[in-house]
Amino acid sequence: MNILEIIEKKRDKKELSKEEIEYFIEGYTHDKIADYQAAALIMAIYLNGMTKQETTDLTIAMANSGEKLDLSSLNEVIVDKHSTGGVGDKVSLILLPLVASLGVPVAKMSGRGLGFTGGTVDKLESIPGYQTGIDIHNFVENVEKVGISMISQTLNLAPADKKIYGLRDSISCVESIPLIASSIMSKKIASGAQKIVLDVTCGSGAFMQSKERAEELANEMIEIGNLANRETVCVLTNMDEPLGYAVGNSLEVIEAIQFLKGDMPKDVKEVVLELGAYMVQLAGKGEDIEDNKARLLNNIENGKGYEKFIQLVENQGGDSSCIKDIHLFPKANYIEKLYSQKNGYIQSMNAKEIGKIVCDLGAGRIRKEDSIDNAVGIVLNKKVSDKVEKEDALVTIYANSKEKLEEARKKLLEVIKIENEEIEEPRMILEIMK
Ligand code: URA
DSSP states (O other): OOHHHHHHHHHTTOOOOHHHHHHHHHHHHTTOSOHHHHHHHHHHHHHHOOOHHHHHHHHHHHHTTSBOOOOGGGOSOOEEEEEOOOSSOOHHHHHHHHHHTTTOOEEEEOOOOBTTBOOHHHHHTTSTTOOSOOOHHHHHHHHHHHSEEEEOTTSSBSHHHHHHHHHHHHTTOOOOHHHHHHHHHHHHHHTTOSEEEEEEEESTTSSOOSHHHHHHHHHHHHHHHHHTTOEEEEEEEEOSSOSSSEESHHHHHHHHHHHHTTOOOHHHHHHHHHHHHHHHHHTTSOSOHHHHHHHHHHHHHTSHHHHHHHHHHHHTTOOTHHHHOGGGSOOOSEEEEEEOSSOEEEEEEOHHHHHHHHIIIIISOSSTTOOOOTTOEEEESOOTTOEEOTTOEEEEEEESSHHHHHHHHHHHHHHEEEESSOOOOOOSEEEEEO
């Protein structure tokens, strides 16, 4: 067997065997297969797809590519959460401390920004001092001590996914059902989750643009979960406009802190409560979904969710003074508002385009080794369906160069569509699939 034959087979739309998939994953993980060969194979998979059997074999091979976390010492049902990606998606930053404050242990391994979407690890690293790369011992110890730890994929868990994830981002091969399903499920299987809640985003700011494609992805992940004996619930959520108001790393952390202190944008609140209620249910800590939502909300009101977030940050070496006083976060050099040029109602704000604008401001990567600027991004002043008058602020831009500021201003004016007709507020929860 050799990699050229495997690339050729997928290029010619043939089905790969389990042995061929294992050969690729083992070889690429241990640098025996070059990046350009892996890129060719990934592109062939992207273009020609995979059968269900191939996707399952790929997932298991990736999950077995490194160590597997054993969380049995915690003596609890471990429920993990993952999102298929979005723009302004700060859900994990809010949801995970919140469910941890109800006694659901959280041992979460997150990703970096991918394509035009943001990543929780990049957001966490915008908190000065926060260590996302702690070792396995400290990771488990933090979960035991404060009930939550959130880290990057630095442990040797599913290392094949880590390499392929970075590669896909740099060769425009992200929006693929087999590649997304295997990426997410391999990480969940390797990281010791017994039950899984997935936020499957759908719309212009998601990798799945239609509900049908999102359902297809959800089905694939539920099937893999069943085969691997991991009960999986998928919540399909709307990602047509950015979630909440902020897009950009520290700007989203600030929005998450404000949420935990009770200032909850309606769309973020709906998504957080729905996912949280299922996490609590799967953890065996509350059967009734509506009751679980009320308990989560109560822990916002009584400050327990916010306190858990502070504990998380301090335990991971972060400087909690920034959390207590958000003005201490480093600021962008240029902070300017963009004003509406007409009256009307906001019809749409294409989240993918906004994600790209924010990446261009410096918040995302073009090449996998690029560094990112935590302070830049945008904060929306209006959401879809809101009424606007001429000269109302539409969005505030945070930039570190005059040139990038002007570029963002121009593009944002094209992306934010305003017409005379009133439109309904978008529905956030599209479907629950089990
Ligand atoms: N999140 C992941 O972990 N992997 C993907 O491929 C997409 C979103």
